[in-house]
Amino acid sequence: MNETIVMFDMDGTLLDLAFDQFIWNEHLPQHYAHQHQCSLADSQEKLFQFYQKHQHTLQWYSSKFWSEIVGSDVLQLQHQFRHKIQARSGCHELLRALKQHKQQCWIVTNADIASLALKMQMTGLSKYFEQIISSESIGYPKEHPEFWTTLQQRYPFDPKQSVFIDDTARVLDSAKRFGIQQLYTIAQPSSLEPARDSAKLDYPVVEELTDLLELLSLNRPYKDIHDKTA
Numbered sequence: 001m002n003e004t005i006v007m008f009d010m011d012g013t014l015l016d017l018a019f020d021q022f023i024w025n026e027h028l029p030q031h032y033a034h035q036h037q038c039s040l041a042d043s044q045e046k047l048f049q050f051y052q053k054h055q056h057t058l059q060w061y062s063s064k065f066w067s068e069i070v071g072s073d074v075l076q077l078q079h080q081f082r083h084k085i086q087a088r089s090g091c092h093e094l095l096r097a098l099k100q101h102k103q104q105c106w107i108v109t110n111a112d113i114a115s116l117a118l119k120m121q122m123t124g125l126s127k128y129f130e131q132i133i134s135s136e137s138i139g140y141p142k143e144h145p146e147f148w149t150t151l152q153q154r155y156p157f158d159p160k161q162s163v164f165i166d167d168t169a170r171v172l173d174s175a176k177r178f179g180i181q182q183l184y185t186i187a188q189p190s191s192l193e194p195a196r197d198s199a200k201l202d203y204p205v206v207e208e209l210t211d212l213l214e215l216l217s218l219n220r221p222y223k224d225i226h227d228k229t230a
């Protein structure tokens with residue numbers, strides 16, 4: 001079990017977080033205000049209080065949970081605006097190159113199983129991955145230590161040989177505590193917001209997704225590496 005595995009977060013890492021921000025911060029408050037006959041400001045306040053309360057829990061990532069809380073089918077809302085789901089720039093290029101290098105890649109996401117399926121369907125990313133894992137199937141969010149021990153029991157991997165890329169500091173902290181050695185964060189998870197200042201981030205920052213090829217020393221064509229080591 002010494003093969004390097006590159007684990008990717010999905011939202012904000014491979015995919016533009018702008019979609020999720022639109023659904024949760026823009027469309028859902030409008031929808032909720034309409035459903036409950038209240039002002040947009042009241043709706044925003046109420047929803048943001050809910051978000052605050054449940055952030056970093058498994059429920060926070062559950063369409064089913066939110067559908068019950070807000071009284072509307074949140075998965076249906078995501079379907080309605082599915083054309084807004086976009087891969088981040090360089091995503092396909094990076095994954096194609098990793099595949100060419102026979103690099104094993106996994107998606108490890110907090111998105112629930114239904115949202116994950118919708119996002120795979122809209123982006124066609126699933127073909128690049130050996131494993132696609134939702135924390136809903138693990139029973140803990142990535143922020144929780146049990147997530148990583150359960151993941152490893154079900155899908156054996158060596159944390160010392162693994163690389164993990166995620167845009168959320170608390171998730172990276174949790175992966176670090178578990179023992180994953182190579183950790184990277186993302187400069188600009190959402191195209192709606194400016195890039196974050198790398199000096200203020202606790203992990204090495206990936207500006208462009210394709211920069212990872214260099215960071216993983218895979219920046220030469222597979223054939224070149226093969227010829228040189230043959």
Ligand SMILES: [Mg+2]
Pocket residue numbers: 009010011012013166167168
């Ligand atoms: Mg993320």
